[in-house]
Each structure stands twice: as structure tokens, then as C-alpha cells.
Amino acid sequence: xQQVMQIPxxxxxxxxxxxxxxxxxxxxxSNIQWYKQRPGGHPVFLIQLVKSGEVKKQKRLTFQFGEAKxxxxxxxxxxxxxxxGTYFCAGLGTSGTYKYIFGxxxxxxVLA
Amino acid sequence: xxxxxxxxxxxxxxxxxxxxxxxxxxWSHSYMFWYRQDLGHGLRLIYYSAAADIxxxxxxxxxxxxxxxxxxxxxxxxxxxxxSQTSVYFCASRAGTLNSPLHFGNGTRLTVT
Numbered sequence: 001x002q003q004v005m006q007i008p009x010x011x012x013x014x015x016x017x018x019x020x021x022x023x024x025x026x027x028x029x030s031n032i033q034w035y036k037q038r039p040g041g042h043p044v045f046l047i048q049l050v051k052s053g054e055v056k057k058q059k060r061l062t063f064q065f066g067e068a069k070x071x072x073x074x075x076x077x078x079x080x081x082x083x084x085g086t087y088f089c090a091g092l093g094t095s096g097t098y099k100y101i102f103g104x105x106x107x108x109x110v111l112a
Numbered sequence: 113x114x115x116x117x118x119x120x121x122x123x124x125x126x127x128x129x130x131x132x133x134x135x136x137x138x139w140s141h142s143y144m145f146w147y148r149q150d151l152g153h154g155l156r157l158i159y160y161s162a163a164a165d166i167x168x169x170x171x172x173x174x175x176x177x178x179x180x181x182x183x184x185x186x187x188x189x190x191x192x193x194x195x196s197q198t199s200v201y202f203c204a205s206r207a208g209t210l211n212s213p214l215h216f217g218n219g220t221r222l223t224v225t
Contacts, residue, residue: 001171009152031211042202043155045213088154090214098143098162099170100214102155 002027004091006103014111019076021106023089030092032065032072033100038085079110115139118203118217125193126225133188133220135203141215142208144186146170146178148199149219155202161186193224 003026013019023032031050035043047056049065049072056063062075072089086107090100116137125131135144146158157170159178167178175197177189186205190197200221204214 006154033213035214042216042218043204043214044216048211048213050211090155092210098210099145099157099160099168101157101171102147104152104154 002091002093002101004089004101004103006089006106008106009104010107010109012109012111013079015081016078019079019083019108021074021087021089021108023072023074023091023103025070025091027070028094029069030094032069032092033090034063034072034074035088035090035102036085037088037105041085043088076108079108081110081112084108084110116203116205116215116217118201118220120220121218122221122223124223124225127194128192131190131193131222133190133201133203133222135186135188135217137184137186137203137205137215139205139207139215140183141205142183143206144180145204145206145214146176146186146188147202147204148172148197149202150199158188158201190222193222195224198222198224 005024033048034046037043053067054065060077064073086105088105089103119134145160147155156172161167161180164183202219203217206212206214
């Protein structure tokens, strides 16, 4: 079945440093979504990527979807303490399914 | 989001007992999902539903039962709870269009002793 892996599992950065998390799917994806979960909270939708090679930006966050639509990345420039949390990617397969399979998540800790 | 609520927020139960986790959404979303979250495993899909009376298994369905007699409710039942089912459970819903985002409830932290 479809599997989605994320690396790294954990990342500690100094405030102001950049951060990147990578998402890899075992199968081609129809689209991919990114979510953020603050400590003790629930996942909250950030963005969706649909097109091959697509790049989207949200302020300091840059999201990319690979050309083969099997991988994606989230890059945060100049991290802030408010960026703390776990970032998940969620992929939708191409087989007509409507279920999103989540990656294992990357937990980001920002040291002030 | 206030539109999707889960209850209870916390639950402690004993091994072998049946327990039901409730999920209610007010958006009339077609799709509803149950995920469990465990350290190192991220969010794993248990069951999902495309509409009332339509449900399907996810990645880890064993030991769970769902029903969806009404669009707004999607209860998850652990028929005979085991310690391995200790987890945080999230319910989510989304609209019918394929690219709609998931909206999550606040979660239920379940401990099986």
C-alpha cells in the first residue's frame, strides 16, 4: 500500500536558522497537503500542492512538489519560536481513493 | 475548528472493555476520518467514510468498528480495548471536492490500563 515517509524525525535549530523537512511517497501522488500541529494541539492545514514541480510560498515558508509527484519539501527561512511544532505531509494517491496518508512528521524545536 | 468536536477529551479504560469515541461535525462534510497518533508513527488512518452508510478500512483497522448512520456523526468503537490501543485519536472531516483540506477535532487521549 501507499507509504509516506518524512525526514528528519526531529530537528532542533537556533532561532534565526533555516529548517527543511522532506516527504517521500512510495507511489505517485495526486496532490500533497502540509499540516502543522502545535504541541498539545491538533493538525492544522497549511497548504496544498497539486502540479508537478509546483512551488508555493507563505511568508517565510516555501513548499515544493517534486517533478515526479512523489516527493515534497517544506522550507522555513529564519525560524522563530512560533514555528515550534510537528509538520506533517499528507499525500493523496492517484488510484481514485479519497483518503490522505500522512507522513511520520518532523518535530521542530526552536531554541531562543 | 469549532465545527468538529470530539468527546470525551480524555478517557481511561481497562483492558477488555468496550469504549466508543464520538465525533460530530456541523459542516455537513461528506468525508470523515479517524486517525490515531503515536510517537514515531505520525498519524495513521484507522477508518474513513465517504458518506452516510459508506465506510472503509484504513491502514490500521483491526480492533476498531465504525458506523455512520448520519452525515454529521462518525463514532469509533474499540470492541475490546487492548493496551496497544492507548493513543491519541483524531477525527477529521473534509468537503466533497478532492482537494479540500482536512479539518481536525481536538482529539481524544485514550489510556487502556
